[in-house]
Amino acid sequence: MLTVLVDGIASGMLLFVLAVGLSVTLGLMNFVNLAHGAFGMAGGYVCVVLLNRHGLPFPLCLLAAAVFAAVLGLVLERLLYRRLYGRDHLDQVLFSIGLVFIAGAAVDWLMGARQQLITLPAWLSGRVELGFVGIGVYRLFLIALCGIIVLALHLGLVRTRFGSRLRAAVDDAVVARGLGIPVERLFAVTFALGSGLAGLGGALGVEVLGLDPTFPLKYMVYFLIVVAVGGANTVLGPFLAALLLGVVDVAGKYYVPQLGAFAIYTAMVVLLILRPQGLLAKAAAR
Amino acid sequence: MLGRVSRRGILATGAATLAAPALAPGAHAQGSAARIGLILPLTGPFASTGRQVEAAVRLYLRQNGESFGGRRVELLVRDDTGTAPEVTRRLAQELVVREKVRALAGFGLTPLAFAAAPVATEAKVPMVVMAAATSAIVQRSPYILRTSFTLPQVTAPIAEWALKDGIRNAATLVTDFAPGLDAERVFKERFTAGGGQIPLELRTPLRNPDYAPFLQRVRDAKPQALFIFVPSGEGAAVMKQFAERGLPEAGVRLIGTGDVVDDDILNDMGRPALGAVTSHHYSAAHDSAENKAYVAAFTAAHPNMRPNFMSVGGWDGMHLIAEGLKATNGAGEGEALLNAMKGRSWTSPRGPVTIDANTRDIVQDVYIRRVEERGGQFWNIEFDRLPQVRDPGT
Amino acid sequence: MRLALEAGFWLLALASYWLLPDQLPLLSQIAIGALFVLSLDLLVGYAGVLTLGHAAFFGLGAYAAGILAQQGWGEPLSGLLLAAVLSALLGLLTAPLVLRGGDLPALMVTLGLSLMLGEAANKLPGLTGGADGLLGVEIWPIFGLFRFDLYGHTAFFYSLAVLFLLFLLARLITAAPFGLALRGIRGNARRMPALGTPVRARLVAVYALAAAYAGVAGALLAQTTQFVSLDVLSFQRSAEGLLMLVLGGLGALYGAMIGAAAFTFAHHVLSEMSPLFWQFWIGLALVALALAGRGGLLGLGAAALRRWRA
Numbered sequence: 001m002l003t004v005l006v007d008g009i010a011s012g013m014l015l016f017v018l019a020v021g022l023s024v025t026l027g028l029m030n031f032v033n034l035a036h037g038a039f040g041m042a043g044g045y046v047c048v049v050l051l052n053r054h055g056l057p058f059p060l061c062l063l064a065a066a067v068f069a070a071v072l073g074l075v076l077e078r079l080l081y082r083r084l085y086g087r088d089h090l091d092q093v094l095f096s097i098g099l100v101f102i103a104g105a106a107v108d109w110l111m112g113a114r115q116q117l118i119t120l121p122a123w124l125s126g127r128v129e130l131g132f133v134g135i136g137v138y139r140l141f142l143i144a145l146c147g148i149i150v151l152a153l154h155l156g157l158v159r160t161r162f163g164s165r166l167r168a169a170v171d172d173a174v175v176a177r178g179l180g181i182p183v184e185r186l187f188a189v190t191f192a193l194g195s196g197l198a199g200l201g202g203a204l205g206v207e208v209l210g211l212d213p214t215f216p217l218k219y220m221v222y223f224l225i226v227v228a229v230g231g232a233n234t235v236l237g238p239f240l241a242a243l244l245l246g247v248v249d250v251a252g253k254y255y256v257p258q259l260g261a262f263a264i265y266t267a268m269v270v271l272l273i274l275r276p277q278g279l280l281a282k283a284a285a286r
Numbered sequence: 287m288l289g290r291v292s293r294r295g296i297l298a299t300g301a302a303t304l305a306a307p308a309l310a311p312g313a314h315a316q317g318s319a320a321r322i323g324l325i326l327p328l329t330g331p332f333a334s335t336g337r338q339v340e341a342a343v344r345l346y347l348r349q350n351g352e353s354f355g356g357r358r359v360e361l362l363v364r365d366d367t368g369t370a371p372e373v374t375r376r377l378a379q380e381l382v383v384r385e386k387v388r389a390l391a392g393f394g395l396t397p398l399a400f401a402a403a404p405v406a407t408e409a410k411v412p413m414v415v416m417a418a419a420t421s422a423i424v425q426r427s428p429y430i431l432r433t434s435f436t437l438p439q440v441t442a443p444i445a446e447w448a449l450k451d452g453i454r455n456a457a458t459l460v461t462d463f464a465p466g467l468d469a470e471r472v473f474k475e476r477f478t479a480g481g482g483q484i485p486l487e488l489r490t491p492l493r494n495p496d497y498a499p500f501l502q503r504v505r506d507a508k509p510q511a512l513f514i515f516v517p518s519g520e521g522a523a524v525m526k527q528f529a530e531r532g533l534p535e536a537g538v539r540l541i542g543t544g545d546v547v548d549d550d551i552l553n554d555m556g557r558p559a560l561g562a563v564t565s566h567h568y569s570a571a572h573d574s575a576e577n578k579a580y581v582a583a584f585t586a587a588h589p590n591m592r593p594n595f596m597s598v599g600g601w602d603g604m605h606l607i608a609e610g611l612k613a614t615n616g617a618g619e620g621e622a623l624l625n626a627m628k629g630r631s632w633t634s635p636r637g638p639v640t641i642d643a644n645t646r647d648i649v650q651d652v653y654i655r656r657v658e659e660r661g662g663q664f665w666n667i668e669f670d671r672l673p674q675v676r677d678p679g680t
Numbered sequence: 681m682r683l684a685l686e687a688g689f690w691l692l693a694l695a696s697y698w699l700l701p702d703q704l705p706l707l708s709q710i711a712i713g714a715l716f717v718l719s720l721d722l723l724v725g726y727a728g729v730l731t732l733g734h735a736a737f738f739g740l741g742a743y744a745a746g747i748l749a750q751q752g753w754g755e756p757l758s759g760l761l762l763a764a765v766l767s768a769l770l771g772l773l774t775a776p777l778v779l780r781g782g783d784l785p786a787l788m789v790t791l792g793l794s795l796m797l798g799e800a801a802n803k804l805p806g807l808t809g810g811a812d813g814l815l816g817v818e819i820w821p822i823f824g825l826f827r828f829d830l831y832g833h834t835a836f837f838y839s840l841a842v843l844f845l846l847f848l849l850a851r852l853i854t855a856a857p858f859g860l861a862l863r864g865i866r867g868n869a870r871r872m873p874a875l876g877t878p879v880r881a882r883l884v885a886v887y888a889l890a891a892a893y894a895g896v897a898g899a900l901l902a903q904t905t906q907f908v909s910l911d912v913l914s915f916q917r918s919a920e921g922l923l924m925l926v927l928g929g930l931g932a933l934y935g936a937m938i939g940a941a942a943f944t945f946a947h948h949v950l951s952e953m954s955p956l957f958w959q960f961w962i963g964l965a966l967v968a969l970a971l972a973g974r975g976g977l978l979g980l981g982a983a984a985l986r987r988w989r990a
Contacts, residue, residue: 095970101963113333
């Protein structure tokens with residue numbers, strides 16, 4: 001029972017780190033970026049290459065994955081994404097799906113189509129016995145690391161100057177610009193941050209979610225669910241949504257495997273019908 | 287700047303649409319080449335299967351000179367993405383109608399083979415199934431021959447072995463589609479007939495599976511062994527969770543068909559795979575001169591790949607077609623080619639094989655193997671053999 | 681001028697039978713894809729309702745026609761009818777859930793519903809064949825005369841004829857007050873009630889209509905390939921339909937059909953030339969087109985025409 005709960009929380013947290021960047025681009029820039037998973041994939045592959053071929057320590061690989069994805073995000077934002085801000089959503093869909101195709105084929109060409117695997121360092125593998133339940137060490141690591149990230153993001157958005165400028169820019173970009181807030185640069189930095197987090201999530205997820213060239217498409221639906229159910233504009237909304245998704249998914253598979261993925265789809269549809277603007281819509285509106 | 291980009295955009299799409307009619311009507315003259323249509327999942331979730339088969343087929347042609355019975359073989363490779371049977375069917379139709387292929391080959395998964403079978407029947411074109419492994423496939427068309435394996439064929443031996451080894455209580459975990467259900471049924475029949483018990487039967491979805499919750503249930507049920515079947519390429523994810531959930535410490539042994547310890551990714555699975563006992567028709571570690579030459583040539587051509595059981599299905603399938611062409615002096619088509627391929631025996635890298643003349647299915651040795659570490663690499667080391675196993679039927 | 685272009689379009693479609701005589705299966709698939717995208721266009725292009733789950737109706741139609749034939753009634757036209765009715769019913773049932781306002785919720789609710797339907801089909805192997813696909817679909821000759829043949833002659837004319845008839849119907853509908861009301865709703869949904877337009881009723885009606893169209897497209901696929909698999913309900917199919925629509929140009933019936941033809945053709949040619957890496961080239965073309973962004977291929981074509989005249 002407890003094991004199932006911990007598993008659900010861990011996978012929810014991982015999902016959050018992967019998806020939070022998407023909620024940022026959607027909420028802050030009103031951009032439908034279906035290619036978000038591609039940054040996660042990029043991070044995953046960087047991690048695999050550094051770990052397996054060059055034998056770097058795992059934490060360093062994670063860091064490199066995040067940095068690589070962030071830089072990639074920044075470059076693409078400046079070169080391409082920027083041109084599509086404010087355009088029709090469907091144009092953005094066309095564009096970002098195109099990017100997904102390119103990314104998938106490029107990775108396939110570079111690394112091959114098969115599943116990529118890593119071997120975790122000894123200090124992260126195995127399980128610990130807490131009382132009478134055993135819990136995977138890596139899951140605990142995921143929960144701890146992602147928990148720190150959630151906290152940092154939340155505080156960053158609420159407490160720092162960057163955060164308040166960002167929120168201002170989101171509420172009303174025109175006025176914010178008039179107040180001398182460098183909206184463009186703000187968006188670029190935010191985009192890079194979101195991509196970097198996705199890269200980190202991709203690297204963390206190699207062990208749990210697997211990694212192959214279909215990664216961005218395979219998990220796109222999950223990312224979209226997190227963002228839609230959580231609602232854009234906040235950190236906590238998607239976080240709660242991701243947790244809920246993770247727990248419902250894992251528990252559903254454990255207790256009623258006959259239902260398959262039915263559990264999460266139903267949960268999503270019901271939530272969306274009850275709260276079309278997201279879980280924390282009221283709190284955000286205040 | 288934007289103007290330039292847009293013009294490039296026009297050019298790109300324009301070129302794509304313009305190129306189409308020019309290429310369409312069989313660009314080359316027919317010549318005298320025998321065309322073989324190879325339909326495989328080369329992109330998408332089952333791409334690794336397609337890549338292995340394609341690599342082996344090309345390797346065969348490179349090593350054996352591309353001409354058989356005085357007839358040059360021309361290979362036409364098509365990607366069906368692995369998840370769209372209607373595309374497989376359309377590609378088969380096109381290859382037959384437009385490219386006039388002598389034989390269809392490939393077919394990565396059962397539904398894809400099912401969808402294409404009526405085309406083979408109606409066009410009277412032999413169809414060599416190189417990968418898909420549901421028992422019933424050969425019955426879908428009298429023109430189907432199979433060079434891969436069937437799940438009942440490789441499942442029965444591991445059930446017998448488990449009983450012999452003192453396992454009396456085993457859970458099953460299979461992927462929820464025809465081959466998985468085949469494996470589950472046969473394992474259950476054989477295992478319970480020998481006095482074994484199956485406390486838990488689990489089925490995981492074919493797409494986007496997450497094995498953790500299922501394996502947690504196995505751990506909670508604590509059987510002596512867990513029988514696993516998952517499609518090629520999925521083994522690693524299962525193996526990881528098997529280890530992370532602490533099933534080995536809980537005294538659960540991993541047994542299964544060889545799919546779960548797929549040679550393609552076995553090395554990356556590493557330690558968690560050690561000790562897994564499986565039954566299958568091919569291991570890259572198979573001890574024979576033919577196989578040593580095969581593995582050496584394969585890895586020379588693809589340094590990052592190790593040939594797996596899918597590849598050997600492709601290799602033998604191409605061999606079968608080549609032998610059929612030779613036997614008909616390169617003239618064989620339709621019924622004649624089919625008959626020339628039926629009943630053939632040869633020594634494959636996997637060992638001696640025969641295509642049964644009546645069932646058109648493969649008869650082959652099945653080996654019991656254990657994952658061991660040899661020189662820093664992980665291999666399926668064969669330690670027992672059941673000679674010339676047939677598909678036990680449905 | 682416009683009429684000549686239209687006539688030319690359909691003549692070209694018909695002439696493709698002689699131009700590409702050994703590509704008939706592909707041409708049928710294009711016609712079916714065009715019908716599916718047409719149905720999306722009615723919904724997305726005309727009424728402005730976003731959806732990521734249109735495959736639900738396509739798949740329902742495919743399974744309805746497939747199962748009907750499998751159970752021993754292989755008459756094709758009644759299969760189409762059944763598919764249309766069932767899909768329209770599903771559309772009517774789900775419309776209230778989808779039309780609650782907001783683009784993102786609409787996208788996600790449609791997506792969720794289609795995923796649920798896909799999972800249901802997967803979990804009912806007794807009815808649908810599950811992941812192995814529906815086997816044993818046998819379609820009788822059309823009017824008892826034209827057998828579905830290996831070369832795809834019958835399938836081609838059948839698909840094209842259905843596409844043409846349903847296109848005519850769609851053209852009538854979009855030109856009628858109903859269609860104008862839809863455009864009005866897309867332009868400004870708040871102001872339309874002031875003109876006396878019952879916004880909600882119109883949207884529900886178009887949703888059901890689009891669903892029926894998609895159902896017929898699915899039934900066509902099931903009948904011409906005599907096989908149905910879970911893939912008909914997949915998210916990829918919904919997304920690809922949307923892609924073709926944007927590619928061709930929204931809110932214009934011809935745009936929808938051109939988009940479907942261009943995408944399917946490009947996909948086919950590229951994957952034949954490069955079976956391993958065709959996705960790269962498709963992706964490149966999509967990105968380029970999105971950056972160019974002038975209302976899809978149709979928009980580009982119109983712009984080129986204007987420039988040529990000027």
